[in-house]
Amino acid sequence: MTIFQFPKDFMWGTATAAYQIEGAYQEGGRGLSIWDTFAHTPGKVFDGHNGNIACDSYHRYEEDILLMKELGIQTYRFSVAWSRIIPDGDGEVNQEGIDFYHRLVDCLLDAGIVPFCTLYHWDLPQTLQDDGGWENRRTIDAFVKYAEVMFREFSGKIKFWLTFNEPWCIAFLSNLEGKHAPGNQDLQIALNVGHHLLVAHGHSVKLFRDMQLEGQIGIAPNVAWAVPYSKSPEDRAACDRNIEVYADWFLDPIYKCSYPDSLYEWFLQAGAQPPVQDGDMEIIAQPIDLLGINYYHPSVNRYHPEAGYLQSEEVDMGLFKTDIGWPIDATGLYDVLHYLQKYGNVDIYITENGACVNDGPVDGMVNDTLRTQYLQQHIAQVHRAINDGIQLKGYMAWSLMDNFEWAEGYKMRFGLIHVDFRTLERTPKESYYWYQNVVRNNWMETR
């Protein structure tokens, strides 16, 4: 048996996002977001699922926080729905929305749980999308105004801030792959969106500093780890592109004040480039305090001329997979954490890591053994990385409870807690109790 003891100030937590759990999509003065529009569009989301009700956490957050308190976690990562705070994106502030998040944050603080706030988790106010969304530089100013409202209202209570969740998903998955809202399929639009969100990130960080606020601020990229199918230079290069588009494309501007040359040239050859204006890169490169890293699975890649915008084909090597089809290999987390040391020995929080396991209750229990095994394997790699001197400060399991998994709807379940979406009844799974033990002990044992 091996015991993995974690540092005494290591923060254990769980993560969710507004559109995925809140529901109450027309309550409390909330404006429509691009995910309301996308999910209400036939064919975009599995079986026509949407976030109108979701987990109804808008009304049930106290019950959720009680379950978090019983879990024993030190922190809870949630996101704020921009269209609850400023319903039309950059007009009047909605006091009902402010009041809701004060109730949520106060309830967390009363439970002894540190709020970890994501400002943008994909749900852009629809009125801004109607005016071009992230393609339009006006959205940068609107975001900074929203961030200022949040900083002014909550900086006394919230000390951990993330500007954007998964910039690759916001730019490429949503504007090139077309799988997420708003569903564009154009490389130049993806580069425009990616660049403008980075400029908005930089301005928000500068504002946070200028306001002399207590706390830390960062960004949460989802990272890929790809290994080459063969030793050929073409396969190696295909892997590099796959890794760089998730991490370097966004982190090089922040930490190095420039886009990565190789990928910049790759996109240039495809006739696209980020719309950089004077001063943009300097603003983007505002120093940040922490990096949130979202990791789920690695891949084996090889060059293939018809394999999408990166000409990088994922090869199925027959690894065991979760129910969403992602291969399980926790060493990819260890490897990508070492890869990220290129940006320095920066403070890192694992802001998302978890498994899609769709088991439901049998006699009131959910035996999601595969999720427990997945978490155990990945937490062991977190310990391994800490042991190497990597500054890992916390781990947040995705997700607290089953929720709206974007284009997959409610079909794909990532929760430590099962949600019956007919009754909204919450049922802690086997993995909840296993994680509770790790959190309470601050150590984990493997047999």
Ligand SMILES: CCOCCOc1ccc(-c2cn(C[C@@H]3NC[C@@H](O)[C@H]3O)nn2)cc1
């Ligand atoms: C054929 C082309 O296909 C491109 C890959 O398509 C996807 C889809 C989805 C993801 C994805 C989903 N998640 C989990 C979420 N992270 C944020 C939180 O809200 C979770 O719900 N991480 N990555 C990646 C890639």
